[in-house]
């Protein structure tokens with residue numbers, strides 16, 4: 260097994276790029292307690308809130324505005340890219356990196372470029388079924404590409420030879436026994452044990468459409484005996500929920516301990532962010548996916564295989580109305596048998612060992628380069 264002394268992890272922007280990076284950092288620490296771990300982030304991304312409290316060294320490099328599609332010419336445009344890749348290169352030199360592992364998001368592009376210039380091995384981890392722009396640019400510099408989900412029949416050409424490793428998930432999730440944690444989770448959120456719980460989360464930044472539609476259906480849900488645990492999401496405006504509901508409807512701004520939400524949930528209503536899909540399937544949480552309608556249908560393509568496997572339901576953003584919730588979510592949340600079958604189907608698609616599998620792949624890439 261190759262040994263590692265110094266690893267640089269690049270990824271930033273929203274939670275979807277940062278949580279896998281952190282989960283991978285934890286796996287590195289477990290296997291190589293003395294390894295130096297340095298993370299590269301951007302000035303304004305959520306990494307600034309999430310990485311330092313997790314105990315890892317975060318170095319911020321100047322922001323680089325990612326184009327909407329792959330444009331390698333940008334890498335030759337000094338004013339756009341120069342500062343960021345110079346800053347990344349200085350850090351790689353200072354920490355004498357053995358390898359750069361990138362998780363996507365605009366901060367990874369300068370990191371890939373700097374590593375390539377210094378002949379440092381690069382590993383790319385791509386979570387989305389259609390690969391993101393930053394990683395697609397990175398793929399010009401390395402063949403070490405790992406993906407989060409099983410290969411799809413219509414897999415992007417660039418990912419056909421990628422290694423399927425799964426998505427590194429936080430240990431609080433990989434070690435979660437939902438049934439065992441459920442009583443504590445319900446108690447903590449002030450929810451009742453005798454009524455189903457709908458867990459609502461629009462991803463790390465929240466989702467306005469989901470927030471407003473569910474809040475507008477609050478009365479119908481409550482009068483059907485469905486409790487709601489509603490996470491608003493980091494960057495979303497508050498919304499109103501009627502005060503006099505007969506059963507609990509809890510609103511939280513953000514939930515750091517997602518394991519509690521997943522333990523409390525009978526059914527989840529969520530976007531189709533790749534990490535959310537990795538988590539619901541790894542944990543066997545039946546879900547109604549409402550993909551974010553932009554970004555190249557990325558989220559629809561993330562969620563579709565789970566839905567086809569029977570682990571979830573898909574609804575278009577434009578169709579998620581209080582009426583749709585009443586007609587579809589209320590009967591589903593009360594149907595224990597169907598939820599049980601969906602949970603099993605979701606589990607068959609998901610996996611919990613993405614951190615270990617990615618580490619193995621990184622070690623192989625380093626060994627190959629020596």
Ligand SMILES: CC(=O)N[C@H]1[C@@H](OP(=O)(O)OP(=O)(O)OC[C@H]2O[C@@H](n3ccc(=O)[nH]c3=O)[C@H](O)[C@@H]2O)O[C@H](CO)[C@@H](O)[C@@H]1O
Nearest residue numbers: 273274275278462463464490513514517532533534535551
């Ligand atoms: C609008 C958009 O472009 N979203 C993208 C973004 O989503 P986003 O950043 O929302 O990422 P995901 O849905 O994939 O993951 C969200 C992560 O945040 C965590 N979480 C969420 C809410 C909360 O209160 N607490 C908490 O810890 C979840 O447990 C999960 O680990 O990155 C994903 C991964 O590249 C992409 O697939 C999404 O398309």
